[in-house]
Amino acid sequence: RAITLRRNGGVPLAANIYHIPAAGAADYAAVELATLILSDTPSGRLYKALVEKKLASAVFGFAQAQYDPGIALFGAQLNDDADMDAVQKVINDTLENVARHPFTEAELKRAQTNWINSWRLDYADPEKLGVSLTEAIAAGDWRLYFKARDLVRDAKLADVQQAAERYMLRANRT
Secondary structure, three states: OOOOOOOOOOOOEEEEEEEEOOOOOOOHHHHHHHHHHHHOOOOOHHHHHHHOOOOOOEEEEEEOOOOOOEEEEEEEEOOOOOOHHHHHHHHHHHHHOOOOOOOOHHHHHHHHHHHHHHHHHHHHOHHHHHHHHHHHHHOOOOOHHHHHHHHHHHOOHHHHHHHHHHHOOHHHEO
16 A cells, blocks of 8 residues: 655655564564664664665654554655655665565674663663553563563574565555
């Protein structure tokens, strides 16, 4: 499905949404790491393909941890004069051609380090810890908060690659 909304004012935005597994699924952590590899600023693939080439001013991406299967959202903030079709093609090619351009061990290690560091900061802050545990409960079980940490820490490159190839597909995109 494709949706185009045009209106005056605001900031132009191009985005893709992919259907992903529930937070309790075995490959959810791999999908989350793939999302980080693809969308991180400034080392992610979308950043390099769009921002460094002046096609966009910023990029973002995240996977939603939910009880039911959820979404991974990727997007780019564009300049007013940007060619929307060209930017959308670059987004699609970057996200959906991971099989032809496999992830590297360095990309995985960077994503794992960023994710674990963020988890540690949340764990050290009582307010953030409470919110994180509540989100884990909403996703199915408070223990998912700790399970996610372990799965991210122990993730293998092949698993992250397979998850990206399984979910970042044109047929799975909105």
